[in-house]
Amino acid sequence: MPLTLDDVRAPHSRLLEVISGSRAYGTDTPTSDHDFKGVFIQPADSFLGLSPTDQVSDARNDSVFFELGRFADLLAKNNPNLLEMLFTPPDCTIFRHPLMDSFTPAMVLSKRCCDAFAGYAIAQIRKARGLNKKIVNPQPPQRRPITDFCHVLENAGSVPLLPWLANRGLQQHHCGLTAIPHAPHTFALFHSPDAQLPGIAEPDSSSLRLASIPLGTAPIAWLVFGNDAWQRHCREWREYHEWTSLRNESRFTSTIDHGMGYDAKNLMHTFRLLDAAEEIARHGRLSVRSPNRSWLLDVRAGKFPYNDLVALAESRIATIEHLFAHSSLPDHPDLDAINRTVISIRRQWYRIPATQPCGNAFAD
Incomplete structure (x- = not known):
């Protein structure tokens, strides 16, 4: 067990x-x-x-x-x-x-701490911006229908499928699709209220339906399915709702309240890690409790612009790399x-x- x-x-x-x-x-x-x-x-x-x-x-x-x-x-x-x-x-x-x-x-403790701590700090900087993407690009409660990613070829361009059908008084459940050989994600579009066609897709479907069309039947148009955009939407929708279900609400609210557009807690950890790396390089020891509590909490409160903090972190990283290069620590554990x-x-x-x-x- x-x-x-x-x-x-x-x-x-x-x-x-x-x-x-x-x-x-x-x-x-x-x-x-x-x-x-x-x-x-x-x-x-x-x-x-x-x-x-x-x-x-x-x-x-x-x-x-x-x-x-x-x-x-x-x-x-x-x-x-x-x-x-x-x-x-x-x-x-x-x-x-x-x-x-x-x-x-x-x-x-060794010189490998330089890459381990500084590299982790750089990852935290990137992670701080990553939260911003989810904040400013929230996903709807329900996944968009697959038909939103279908376009009809028209003249020298394309138009979204559903408006194209509506403008012609056509219903998607009276439509049918057949695949075009050697043309990935491209389909012949047919319409007939009487032929009992299967439709293009159900509202919550993850794939398009294909129909069996009598030989010689002429399509009314050519349809292109944006498969890459559909897959990206499904991934972002899933990741967003997984994130909302697991996120720390008080931390999320703090990020929204300070209005700087980044996860300030991650940046606070960036500088805490840099403090630890510098202590290892200078003194060959690691103190878990930070001596810079007040300043770190100001970072967490979002009191500094993101670009200023990134510039400071990059300067600190350069200093730390120099200290480790001249440290008496062994090269590896x-x-x-x-x-x-x-x-x-x-x-x-x-x-x-x-x-x-x-x-x-x-x-x-």
């Missing part, structure tokens, strides 16, 4: 559980979510079986737990979220097994040490003596 959050929080599995997100960073407000992250170790039978579990989370990812191996793999890539978990301050640490102290800063640590933790957890090989789960 799949592991649940209750399973990975149980004493026989949990290695680490922390409060994450803005409450750990010190940038929380009264409406901030409660987010939790953790590390678990699988029961031996699950780990050795055919379907090991790398990660367990709830539907909204408010609680996310990583299996020890997955956690170590992401640490070795200097993933910002996983590094922050490891260095969460004590007041936001719900549980920490002493075995987790085996992962040391010297083992995991100590993969051998991380691997030995994972093996040691598993041996102790599963009570495998250090002198006993782990063996092959599929050996005879």
Whole structure:
């Protein structure tokens, strides 16, 4: 059976559980979510079986737990979220097994943090603008009918199908289509109130209907279906309504209220990440709680123009890249040490003596 959050929080599995997100960073407000992250170790039978579990989370990812191996793999890539978990301050640490102290800063912090943190910051800048697209381009409650994407060729141009039919007093359910060979998404359009044609499409249909037309029957027009535009509309409509069903309403309202046209919370996280990257480059340590709470909250409140923040972020990134280039940090995490640590933790957890090989789960 799949592991649940209750399973990975149980004493026989949990290695680490922390409060994450803005409450750990010190940038929380009264409406901030409660987010939790953790590390678990699988029961031996699950780990050795055919379907090991790398990660367990709830539907909204408010609680996310990583299996020890997955956690170590992401640490070795200097993933910002996983590094922050490891260095969460004590007041936001719900549980920490002493075995987790085996992962040391010297083992995991490296020059790779430059790309990991700065690259993540750049992605946050792009994400801040991405929300704007959904705000200014809301989708209707119902998907547009497929016939909205059909046009009739006329003279040297084309006209939308439904107005073209209405101007001629024709009904689409009295119409029929046949495909034109070697002309993708192009159809011969027929009309007959008496021939029991199938129509062009049902209102909620995802495809056009084709008809069986007697040989020699002349079409009344040629129809072109905008398949690419239809597919794009379906995707955007679906993504928009998935977003509205999952979005944080207080965060969305804040974005609308400040009127700057971007997700200010994402930009706040951009500068928080840049602060963390600079601390790693200068001092070889990572403080999860930000020392710039007041300024970061001003960013979150939308008090600065987007272009000004982007320019500042780009300047900070250039400085950080210079600092990492001249840092005494190793080029990459100590993969051998991380691997030995994972093996040691598993041996102790599963009570495998250090002198006993782990063996092959599929050996005879």
